[in-house]
Amino acid sequence: MISLRKGRTSIQGSSLTRWIFVAPAMLVVICLLIYPLLSTALYSFTNKTMIRKSFSFVGFENYIRILTDPDFWTSFGHSLVWTIFSVIGQVIIGFIGALCLNRIKSPAARSIFRIAAIIPWAFPSIATAMTWKWLFNGIYGFVPEMLQKFGLTDGLIQFFSDPSLVLPALIFINIWFGAPLILVNVYAALQTIPQDQYEAAQIDGASSLQSFRHITLPHIRTVVGLLVVLRTVWVFNNFDLIYMITGGGPAGASSTMPIYIYDTGWTGRLVGRASAASILLLLFLVILCVLYFKVISKWEKEDVK
Amino acid sequence: MKRLSLMALVLILSLTAVFAGGQKEPSAADGELSGEITFWHSFTQGKRMEAIQDAANEFMAMHPGVKINIETMAWGDFNTKWNAGLTTGDLPDMSTAQNTGEVAEMLNVEVLRPADGVIDAIGRERFAENALADMTQDGNVYGIPYYSHAQVMWYREDLLANAGLDVPQTWDEFRDAAIALTKDGIYGAAVSFSPNDLLGTRYLNYYVRSAGESLLNDDLTANLTSDAAIEGIKFWVDIYKNCSPAETINYTVNDHATLYYQGITAFDFNSGFMIDGVRANRPDILDTVSCAPLPKINESDPYYSAEATQIPIVIWENSKHPEICEAFIEYLFQEDNYVDFLSAVPVGMLPAISGISDLEAYKSNPTVQQFAEEEKIIAEAVAAGRAIGFEHGPSAQAGLLANQGVIEEMFQDIIMNNTPVEEAAAAAEAELNEIFETMVM
Numbered sequence: 001m002i003s004l005r006k007g008r009t010s011i012q013g014s015s016l017t018r019w020i021f022v023a024p025a026m027l028v029v030i031c032l033l034i035y036p037l038l039s040t041a042l043y044s045f046t047n048k049t050m051i052r053k054s055f056s057f058v059g060f061e062n063y064i065r066i067l068t069d070p071d072f073w074t075s076f077g078h079s080l081v082w083t084i085f086s087v088i089g090q091v092i093i094g095f096i097g098a099l100c101l102n103r104i105k106s107p108a109a110r111s112i113f114r115i116a117a118i119i120p121w122a123f124p125s126i127a128t129a130m131t132w133k134w135l136f137n138g139i140y141g142f143v144p145e146m147l148q149k150f151g152l153t154d155g156l157i158q159f160f161s162d163p164s165l166v167l168p169a170l171i172f173i174n175i176w177f178g179a180p181l182i183l184v185n186v187y188a189a190l191q192t193i194p195q196d197q198y199e200a201a202q203i204d205g206a207s208s209l210q211s212f213r214h215i216t217l218p219h220i221r222t223v224v225g226l227l228v229v230l231r232t233v234w235v236f237n238n239f240d241l242i243y244m245i246t247g248g249g250p251a252g253a254s255s256t257m258p259i260y261i262y263d264t265g266w267t268g269r270l271v272g273r274a275s276a277a278s279i280l281l282l283l284f285l286v287i288l289c290v291l292y293f294k295v296i297s298k299w300e301k302e303d304v305k
Numbered sequence: 306m307k308r309l310s311l312m313a314l315v316l317i318l319s320l321t322a323v324f325a326g327g328q329k330e331p332s333a334a335d336g337e338l339s340g341e342i343t344f345w346h347s348f349t350q351g352k353r354m355e356a357i358q359d360a361a362n363e364f365m366a367m368h369p370g371v372k373i374n375i376e377t378m379a380w381g382d383f384n385t386k387w388n389a390g391l392t393t394g395d396l397p398d399m400s401t402a403q404n405t406g407e408v409a410e411m412l413n414v415e416v417l418r419p420a421d422g423v424i425d426a427i428g429r430e431r432f433a434e435n436a437l438a439d440m441t442q443d444g445n446v447y448g449i450p451y452y453s454h455a456q457v458m459w460y461r462e463d464l465l466a467n468a469g470l471d472v473p474q475t476w477d478e479f480r481d482a483a484i485a486l487t488k489d490g491i492y493g494a495a496v497s498f499s500p501n502d503l504l505g506t507r508y509l510n511y512y513v514r515s516a517g518e519s520l521l522n523d524d525l526t527a528n529l530t531s532d533a534a535i536e537g538i539k540f541w542v543d544i545y546k547n548c549s550p551a552e553t554i555n556y557t558v559n560d561h562a563t564l565y566y567q568g569i570t571a572f573d574f575n576s577g578f579m580i581d582g583v584r585a586n587r588p589d590i591l592d593t594v595s596c597a598p599l600p601k602i603n604e605s606d607p608y609y610s611a612e613a614t615q616i617p618i619v620i621w622e623n624s625k626h627p628e629i630c631e632a633f634i635e636y637l638f639q640e641d642n643y644v645d646f647l648s649a650v651p652v653g654m655l656p657a658i659s660g661i662s663d664l665e666a667y668k669s670n671p672t673v674q675q676f677a678e679e680e681k682i683i684a685e686a687v688a689a690g691r692a693i694g695f696e697h698g699p700s701a702q703a704g705l706l707a708n709q710g711v712i713e714e715m716f717q718d719i720i721m722n723n724t725p726v727e728e729a730a731a732a733a734e735a736e737l738n739e740i741f742e743t744m745v746m
Binding site: 137139250251267 | 385388389391392410413414492498499500501550551552553554555557564569708709710714717718720721722740743744
C-alpha cells in the first residue's frame with residue numbers, strides 16, 4: 001500500500017517535472033503564436049477599428065468586403081508574381097553561384113568569394129532599400145543615367161514611377177538580396193556529397209551533365225526544397241523592402257498582400273478587415289506549405305529507397 | 306500608563322503618516338516634483354532634438370526627483386505610433402502632435418487632458434486666438450501651440466531673372482513660369498502624391514482655398530467634386546505632366562522637399578523649413594531662394610492663406626504626472642529655452658507666443674536677419690490661415706482628410722490609369738465619407 005502510494009507520488013512528481021520543463025516553451029508558443037492567431041481570427045469577425053474601444057460581431061462581412069474588393073485581388077496577383085519570380089530568380093542565381101563556388105579549388109579564394117557573396121544578405125533592409133532607391137532614381141539615379149549615356153534608353157528610365165517597371169525592378173532587387181542565402185545553403189549541401197561518387201561516375205564514363213543529374217541533384221534537392229518553402233513564405237510575407245522603396249505605389253502597381261493589409265489596418269485603421277485579410281493570407285500559405293511538404297516528403301522517401 | 310498611551314499614539318500617527326505617504330503618488334508633496342514621465346516628439350533633426358534633450362536634462366537637474374524619458378520618432382510614423390498605443394496601452398505622458406488636425410483626432414478618441422493650467426501659466430493672451438480655438442473642445446484647450454509655420458510659394462530668384470519672368474501672382478502665371486523653367490535638368494515644380502503623406506491633399510487645398518472653398522462641406526462631408534475642386538485636381542495633374550519629374554508621383558514630403566533643397570526644382574510650396582534644407586544641401590544657392598504668398602486664381606482676388614500649422618504639445622489623459630508635464634512645458638517656454646529651440650531652425654519655426662520675435666536673442670540670428678522679408682510673409686500666412694479642413698472649426702474629419710491617403714490615391718489613379726477626373730474625384734469623395742462615418746465618434 002505504502003509502496004503503491006510512493007509509486008503514484010513518484011509518477012505524479014515526474015509528470016509535474018515534465019510540465020515544468022515544457023512550460024516555458026508552451027508559454028512562448030501561446031504568447032507568440034496561439035494568442036495572436038486566435039485574436040486575429042476573432043477580430044476578423046468584428047468591426048473593430050484602431051481608434052474605437054468598442055466593437056461588435058459582424059459575421060462574415062469583412063470577408064465578403066475583402067473578397068469583393070478589386071484592390072485585394074490586384075494585391076494578391078502582385079504577391080503571386082512577386083513571390084514566384086523572386087524565388088525562382090533567387091534559386092537559379094543562388095544555385096549557379098553555389099556550383100561556381102564549389103568549383104574553386106583554393107580554400108583562401110573560396111573563403112573570400114563566400115564572404116563576398118553573402119554581403120547582400122548581411123545588409124539591413126533599410127540600407128538595401130535606400131541604396132537601390134538611389135541607384136534606380138528616375139531623376140538622378142546611377143542606373144537610369146548610365147542606360148541613357150550608353151544609348152540604351154531615350155530618356156531617364158522610370159523604374160519606380162512606371163507601373164509596368166516597378167514590380168520587375170522590385171523583384172530584381174529582391175533576387176539580389178535573397179540569392180546569397182540560397183547560395184550559402186546549397187554550397188553547404190554540395191560539400192556533403194561524397195567525392196568518390198563523382199570519381200566512380202567518371203570511371204564509368206558519365207558526362208558532367210549526367211553526374212549533375214544523377215549525383216548532385218538527388219543529394220541537394222531536399223535542401224533546395226526546404227529553402228524554397230522558407231523563401232516562399234518569407235518572400236510572400238515580405239513587407240519592408242517594398243514599403244520602404246515604393247510604399248506599394250504608384251497607384252497600387254507594387255501593392256502586395258502585406259502592403260494591402262498594412263494599408264487597411266494601419267492607415268485605414270480597420271483592424272477587423274485587416275484581420276480578415278490576414279486570415280485569408282494565412283490559409284493560402286498553409287495550403288501552399290502542405291503541398292510543398294508533400295513533394296519534399298516524397299523526395300525523402302525516394303532517397304531512402 | 307499615560308506615557309505608554311502617548312507612545313502608542315505617536316507610533317500610530319507615525320505609521321499612519323508612513324502608510325499615507327506610501328499610498329500617495331510620489332510627486333509634488335512639498336512643492337518639489339517627483340516622478341517619471343515619457344515624452345514623445347518627432348523632432349528628429351539634430352539641432353531640434355538636442356535643444357529638447359538639453360532642456361530636459363536641465364529640468365531634471367533642477368528637479369532631482371524627476372525623470373524624463375524622451376522617445377523620438379519620424380514625423381510620418383507618429384500617427385501610427387499613437388494609434389497603435391490606443392490598443393496596446395503604450396502611450397506617453399506628453400507628446401507633440403503633427404498639427405491641430407491630429408489634436409482633433411486625439412480628442413475624437415478622448416485621450417487628452419485639458420491644458421488650460423499651463424496655458425494660463427505661460428500667458429493665455431500671448432497665444433494666437435485661432436491657434437487655441439483650433440484645439441478647444443467644450444471650453445477647454447487641449448493643446449499648447451509650440452511653434453508655427455505656414456505654406457507659402459518658394460522660388461529661385463536667379464532662375465526667374467534669367468528667364469525674364471516675374472514672381473507669379475496667379476495659378477496661370479505659376480503654370481506658365483513652371484513650364485518655361487522646365488529645361489536643362491531643372492524642373493519647374495515637383496508634384497508628389499505618395500499615399501503615405503499628405504502632399505496631394507495639401508496641393509489641392511491650396512487651389513480650393515484660393516477659390517474661397519474648403520475640402521470639407523459645411524456638414525463636414527468631403528468636397529472633391531465642386532467646380533473648384535475639379536479644376537484644382539485638373540490643375541495639379543497638368544503641372545505634374547508638364548513640369549514635374551515623373552518619379553515624384555510616389556514621393557513623400559522629405560523626398561519632395563529635397564528636390565528644391567538640391568536646386569532641382571525652381572518652385573516649391575512649403576514653410577520656412579526650406580531655408581535650412583537649402584543651406585544643408587546647396588549653400589551656394591541660398592542667396593537666391595525666396596518666397597511669396599500662394600498664387601491666386603485672379604490677381605484681383607483677396608489675400609488668402611491656405612494652410613497654417615501650429616505644432617502643439619499635448620498632455621495625455623493616462624499620465625500619472627500631469628503636474629510634471631505642465632511644469633516641463635512651462636520650462637520649455639521660458640525665454641532662453643524657447644529661443645534656443647526656435648533657433649534650431651530659424652524662420653522655419655516661428656514663435657507661437659508673442660513677445661519672442663522682439664527679443665534681441667531672437668532677432669540677432671543671422672538667418673532671421675537675412676530672411677526677414679520671408680519671415681514676414683510666412684508670419685502673415687500663419688496669422689490668416691488654419692489647418693487643412695479647419696474652415697468649419699476643429700473636427701476629426703479634417704485630420705482624417707489629410708492622413709488617409711485617399712486624395713493622393715485619387716491623383717495616382719488619374720495619372721497612372723487615365724481615370725476621368727470627375728469619376729476619380731467622386732470615388733475618392735465617397736471613400737472619404739465612408740471613412741468619416743466609420744471613424745468619427
